[in-house]
């Protein structure tokens with residue numbers, strides 16, 4: 001059982017130079033290159049923000065590295081950064097050469113573990129990099145990607161049809177592809193903040209014993225979400241709601257799912273709107289109306305479905321700014337982080353078997369006969 005409640009962290013970035021020049025007050029601790037553990041209940045009040053215990057990114061990574069390690073054992077994992085624009089999501093996920101983020105650290109962990117593996121298993125690592133931009137899915141590993149569609153696959157669940165998956169031999173190769181994809185996302189999106197990026201790493205592990213081959217398939221999704229303030233703006237009563245076209249529907253739907261899933265765990269509600277226009281369980285009529293108007297038929301929540309409630313160990317890193325002018329966004333992010341703690345997922349190994357050819361069975365039978373005959377001779 002993977003419990004998101006144990007896997008929610010809040011990362012508070014330092015004030016940027018621009019914020020310091022504007023003489024904004026810092027609500028976080030003075031040197032807030034910090035991450036706040038939400039294992040204790042957050043009460044979203046202004047004074048609490050400064051009092052929450054802080055950890056640094058290395059501490060968070062130490063906590064989540066066992067989840068990442070599970071991927072080479074056939075388990076799924078999802079790590080997503082959630083926060084308002086400029087709160088530090090990309091920095092947390094990608095980082096800098098001096099201060100590598102969770103994507104870089106996770107990839108190095110996976111390849112280090114494969115290198116150290118003592119079994120004779122054969123590993124195959126591949127990666128894909130879809131982008132969801134205004135409800136359209138693009139492939140960032142393609143030079144000029146068309147619109148891609150989601151399909152329900154009986155074996156692999158929800159898949160993006162036609163998405164390129166590239167086999168890779170090292171973490172550096174994936175980081176190269178990531179940089180290439182990132183350069184495309186800048187040139188291809190006219191409104192970078194409305195996009196979500198999912199770096200998906202699949203690790204196939206072929207295990208061979210005497211009689212059959214087994215394949216374990218673990219999947220790691222590293223998600224850099226769009227700024228969450230569009231969701232929180234509508235959640236605050238719709239006052240700041242501007243042009244409907246500017247609203248990020250995916251994020252509204254994600255916030256809606258987090259809310260519904262959190263309530264579901266607490267109260268036993270059954271309905272989660274992954275692909276539905278209906279809004280469940282909202283007392284806030286404005287939020288409900290907005291979602292109904294926009295229709296939350298969301299590609300993002302469908303892609304993340306496993307990560308939110310299905311077969312995946314999920315970690316949410318909520319990113320916040322310490323600047324006082326971001327207080328309203330910070331509170332909303334902390335509310336979602338608190339709600340997300342209630343979400344529970346069921347994790348199991350993804351095991352498949354390789355079809356054994358009739359000739360292989362014949363060889364096995366022959367070898368067993370010989371061993372049996374030898375044993376009979378000895379006794």
Ligand SMILES: Nc1ncnc2c1ncn2[C@@H]1O[C@H](COP(=O)(O)OP(=O)(O)OP(=O)(O)O)[C@@H](O)[C@H]1O
Pocket residue numbers: 012013014016033083084085086087088089090091092193225226227319
């Ligand atoms: N831990 C940190 N240490 C130093 N600087 C940071 C840190 N986190 C974020 N920053 C800086 O804060 C600014 C905003 O960060 P970032 O671009 O990661 O935000 P974001 O949430 O991804 O924004 P967007 O929603 O626009 O993609 C950047 O200038 C980044 O360098």
